[in-house]
Amino acid sequence: MNISDWRTYLVTQASLSGERSTVAVVSAAIDGGIDVVQLREKGTSARSRYELGLELRELTAEAGVDLIVNDRVDIARAIDADGVHVGQSDLPVGVARDLLGPDAIVGCSTSTIAKARKAEADGADYLGVGAVYGTSSKDVTDEKVGIGPKRIAEISDAVSIPVVGIGGITADNAGPVVDAGATGVAVISEITAAPDPRAATESLAAAVETSKGVGNGGGA
Amino acid sequence: MNISDWRTYLVTQASLSGERSTVAVVSAAIDGGIDVVQLREKGTSARSRYELGLELRELTAEAGVDLIVNDRVDIARAIDADGVHVGQSDLPVGVARDLLGPDAIVGCSTSTIAKARKAEADGADYLGVGAVYGTSSKDVTDEKVGIGPKRIAEISDAVSIPVVGIGGITADNAGPVVDAGATGVAVISEITAAPDPRAATESLAAAVETSKGVGNGGGA
Numbered sequence: 001m002n003i004s005d006w007r008t009y010l011v012t013q014a015s016l017s018g019e020r021s022t023v024a025v026v027s028a029a030i031d032g033g034i035d036v037v038q039l040r041e042k043g044t045s046a047r048s049r050y051e052l053g054l055e056l057r058e059l060t061a062e063a064g065v066d067l068i069v070n071d072r073v074d075i076a077r078a079i080d081a082d083g084v085h086v087g088q089s090d091l092p093v094g095v096a097r098d099l100l101g102p103d104a105i106v107g108c109s110t111s112t113i114a115k116a117r118k119a120e121a122d123g124a125d126y127l128g129v130g131a132v133y134g135t136s137s138k139d140v141t142d143e144k145v146g147i148g149p150k151r152i153a154e155i156s157d158a159v160s161i162p163v164v165g166i167g168g169i170t171a172d173n174a175g176p177v178v179d180a181g182a183t184g185v186a187v188i189s190e191i192t193a194a195p196d197p198r199a200a201t202e203s204l205a206a207a208v209e210t211s212k213g214v215g216n217g218g219g220a
Numbered sequence: 221m222n223i224s225d226w227r228t229y230l231v232t233q234a235s236l237s238g239e240r241s242t243v244a245v246v247s248a249a250i251d252g253g254i255d256v257v258q259l260r261e262k263g264t265s266a267r268s269r270y271e272l273g274l275e276l277r278e279l280t281a282e283a284g285v286d287l288i289v290n291d292r293v294d295i296a297r298a299i300d301a302d303g304v305h306v307g308q309s310d311l312p313v314g315v316a317r318d319l320l321g322p323d324a325i326v327g328c329s330t331s332t333i334a335k336a337r338k339a340e341a342d343g344a345d346y347l348g349v350g351a352v353y354g355t356s357s358k359d360v361t362d363e364k365v366g367i368g369p370k371r372i373a374e375i376s377d378a379v380s381i382p383v384v385g386i387g388g389i390t391a392d393n394a395g396p397v398v399d400a401g402a403t404g405v406a407v408i409s410e411i412t413a414a415p416d417p418r419a420a421t422e423s424l425a426a427a428v429e430t431s432k433g434v435g436n437g438g439g440a
Contacts, residue, residue, distance in 0.1 A: 045309035046291060071266060073294035078315045089265035095298045 001035060001066055003105065003126050003162050007208040008201060009186035011038045011070070011166070012056075016192045023055050025197050030059060032201025034191075035184065036066040038085055039075075046075065053079035068107060073099045083107065085128060088115065093122035107164075111147050116155045116163075128186060129155050131167025132177055149180035156181030171203035178211035221255060221286055223325065223346050223382050227428040228421060229406035231258045231290070231386070232276075236412045243275050245417050250279060252421025254411075255404065256286040258305055259295075266295065273299035288327060293319045303327065305348060308335065313342035329386075331367050333378045340379045348406060349375050351387025352397055369400035376401030391423035398431035 010029045014022045026037055037060055039053050053069060057079045060067040068085050069076035073096050076084040083105025084096050091099075096106050108119035109128045116127055133146040146167055156163045165177035166186040174185045185208060194200035230249045234242045246257055257280055259273050273289060277299045280287040288305050289296035293316050296304040303325025304316050311319075316326050328339035329348045336347055353366040366388055376383045385397035386406040394405045405428060414420035 046311050047309045050311055050315065072292075074292060074297075074311060074316075074319055077294075077319055078311060089267045091266050091270055091294060091298060095270065096294075099294055099297055 001064065004183055006035045006066070006126075006162065006164065006184040007212075008034050008205045009036045009038065009164055009166075009184055010034050010191050010201070011040045011186055011188045013040055013042070013188050013192055014044070016189055018193070020197075022052060023059065025192050026056055026059060028197035029191050029201045030063045030065055032191075032198035033205050034065060034201050036068060038068040038070055038186070039081070040070040040188075042070070046072065050075050050078055053081065057081065066105070068105060076100065076104070083125070085109070093119050093124045097123040109166075110155070111151065113155055113158045116159050120159045120161050124161060126162040126164060126183070127155065127159065128164050128166050129182070130165060130186075132165045133168030133173060149176040152177055152180040152182050169204075171200070171207040174204060174207040175211040178208050184208060221284065224403055226255045226286070226346075226382065226384065226404040227432075228254050228425045229256045229258065229384055229386075229404055230254050230411050230421070231260045231406055231408045233260055233262070233408050233412055234264070236409055238413070240417075242272060243279065245412050246276055247279060248417035249411050249421045250283045250285055252411075252418035253425050254285060254421050256288060258288040258290055258406070259301070260290040260408075262290070266292065270295050270298055273301065277301065286325070288325060296320065296324070303345070305329070313339050313344045317343040327384075330375070331371065333375055336375045336379050336383075340381050344381060346382040346384060346403070347375065347379065348384050348386050349402070350385060350406075352385045353388030353393060369396040372397055372400040372402050389424075391420070391427040394424060394427040395431040398428050404428060 012022045017025050039056055041049050053075055057067055066082045068083050069081045070085050071090045073084050085107040086096055087109040093108050105125050107126045107128055108124040110116045110119055129152055131146045152165050162183035164184050164186050165182040169185045169187050170190050177185055191197045191200045232242045237245050259276055261269050273295055277287055286302045288303050289301045290305050291310045293304050305327040306316050307329040313326055313328050325345045327346045327348055328344040330336045330339055349372055351366045372385050382403035384404050384406050385402040389405045389407050390410050397405055411417045411420045
């Protein structure tokens with residue numbers, strides 16, 4: 001799938017999925033129409049992430065869903081993922097690009113215009129920008145209250161690569177993020193901790209599509 | 221350097237080096253004749269390890285000292301290290317080998333005969349076996365009191381690749397480890413926390429050489 005077609009992006013975190021496995025959550029999200037899955041699972045061993053990654057690669061490949069690995073370029077290569085997502089304390093974008101080659105997807109987390117421009121210049125294919133709203137499931141990189149859709153607009157205007165909003169996003173508040181120029185929205189809790197992850201994915205996708213249709217930020 | 225010539229092996233851990241930097245400790249160890257350095261630095265970010273790794277690569281390359289990266293195959297490639305060292309919860313030996321190619325060094329931590337044989341079969345070039353003695357600087361994989369030189373002898377007899385003892389080893393107790401069949405000894409605290417890391421390295425190397433000369437475990 002082309003990155004500019006990403007609408008809904010699931011970041012995995014087993015510790016938030018209750019008694020369900022990450023595989024079960026991802027499977028439900030695929031049924032609900034998720035576009036891309038990021039294997040994150042902070043705090044678990046490389047071996048665990050590698051083994052889970054092999055399962056997720058099988059699931060996502062069958063469904064034509066992109067699979068991205070957080071931080072670990074080696075695990076991304078080992079499981080034949082579509083790419084890697086690096087933060088400001090992970091390997092630099094340019095190093096990830098060199099290791100993975102020109103065809104892989106390299107994404108980068110940022111919350112400022114300066115770092116967004118640098119990531120684009122270093123070869124990032126997309127940006128994960130946040131935390132948009134306050135969130136409890138991921139460290140907030142700017143302020144506890146989130147950077148807000150306004151910063152999404154500023155960064156979207158400053159770069160030419162797709163921007164994915166992340167942090168505290170739900171079906172109810174995704175609209176302003178897309179209206180501000182985000183290609184899509186990334187979530188952890190909204191799907192992972194939902195009573196029905198499939199329905200949560202469908203609702204989120206519908207919210208994004210609605211804004212794409214009527215908002216100022218773009219058009220499908 | 222050939223792995224079978226490794227006598228002294230330093231595993232880095234900045235948190236144990238007091239006010240000295242890891243670069244300063246490694247530099248002193250190189251002056252003292254260290255044979256191989258492993259970039260470990262558990263608990264620090266990938267970016268920090270990568271940046272430190274670039275510095276250590278420059279230092280070690282100039283001195284003809286091998287540089288190994290703990291756990292992260294991607295960082296090993298990014299800094300052009302000689303290889304990687306994986307534990308039982310890191311990427312599997314075979315995966316590391318596939319990612320790094322046939323010329324890289326792949327080491328593996330183990331404390332049992334069965335896992336030692338499996339690591340060798342999977343393509344490991346050497347084994348880190350321990351904890352030999354009780355230790356406070358690294359998780360003890362077997363018992364708090366350490367597996368002892370006897371297990372070193374059992375594992376050395378069971379495999380044909382070099383065995384490096386690790387865990388609680390000092391210049392005073394290195395002899396029995398080498399006598400048991402270890403090619404060399406790996407330390408963290410003995411060098412990193414020493415008042416004089418260079419002198420500590422020299423003492424450790426002398427202890428190993430003395431046993432190599434008179435012990436049953438081998439001969440230089």
